[in-house]
Amino acid sequence: MVSLRSFFSKFFKNTTTAKKSTMINLILFGPPGSGKGTQAAHLVEKYNLLHISTGDLFRSEIGNKTTLGLEAKNYMDKGELVPDTVTINMLKKKVDENPDVKGFIFDGFPRTIPQAESLDAMLLEDGQSITSLLALEVEDKEIVKRLLERAKTSGRSDDADENIIRNRIQVYLKNTAIVAGHYAKSNKSVTVNGIGTIEEVAARLSAAIDKTLVHQS
Numbered sequence: 001m002v003s004l005r006s007f008f009s010k011f012f013k014n015t016t017t018a019k020k021s022t023m024i025n026l027i028l029f030g031p032p033g034s035g036k037g038t039q040a041a042h043l044v045e046k047y048n049l050l051h052i053s054t055g056d057l058f059r060s061e062i063g064n065k066t067t068l069g070l071e072a073k074n075y076m077d078k079g080e081l082v083p084d085t086v087t088i089n090m091l092k093k094k095v096d097e098n099p100d101v102k103g104f105i106f107d108g109f110p111r112t113i114p115q116a117e118s119l120d121a122m123l124l125e126d127g128q129s130i131t132s133l134l135a136l137e138v139e140d141k142e143i144v145k146r147l148l149e150r151a152k153t154s155g156r157s158d159d160a161d162e163n164i165i166r167n168r169i170q171v172y173l174k175n176t177a178i179v180a181g182h183y184a185k186s187n188k189s190v191t192v193n194g195i196g197t198i199e200e201v202a203a204r205l206s207a208a209i210d211k212t213l214v215h216q217s
């Protein structure tokens with residue numbers, strides 16, 4: 001039997017596509033401990049976007065003891081990246097579950113070029129794109145200090161061990177930093193000083209986003 005929803009799906013798709021042309025899709029970028037999660041909380045409120053952190057999604061899977069969680073844990077415990085296919089599928093599922101949002105803040109994703117290319121393709125299917133990649137800059141010494149401090153309350157074993165932190169920084173430099181270059185090709189990468197109070201960094205991020213939005217309109 002043909003459901004009403006599938007009967008009208010063509011119509012729904014068209015209206016959805018029209019609405020989605022105004023979405024704001026941000027990538028909050030930077031090394032571990034640069035403040036992405038903290039800043040995402042501010043931006044979510046200000047711009048009314050959905051925050052998706054792949055790290056949080058993996059930790060939730062681990063908490064629920066799913067097969068995906070158990071697989072991801074092996075990599076996370078060492079500070080290595082979870083394989084692209086697993087990560088991309090999980091992200092895509094979360095995006096597909098939220099078709100009506102005004103936009104997304106991607107936090108901790110994309111972390112590799114294949115992830116960035118998949119994200120671009122995924123958004124393009126709906127006539128969308130990344131609005132801006134905002135790269136928070138924080139030096140290594142400060143990152144180590146912040147994460148060891150966070151470990152006291154986060155309960156995250158990957159924050160508690162300096163060797164694992166240093167490996168995460170290396171992985172960021174080797175695999176992830178080039179993602180900013182990918183978006184720089186279309187003038188979408190912006191660097192933001194990540195040192196300062198939460199409010200100071202939030203103000204810098206907002207200024208960078210507002211500037212992009214003015215140029216876009």
Ligand code: AMP
Pocket residue numbers: 032054055056058075076077079080081082083087107108109110111115158168
């Ligand atoms: P985060 O909470 O962003 O610091 O991520 C914690 C850990 O989750 C990382 O060290 C990786 O092991 C894994 N992870 C999170 N996001 C990704 C991603 N986009 N690609 C691969 N692994 C990821």
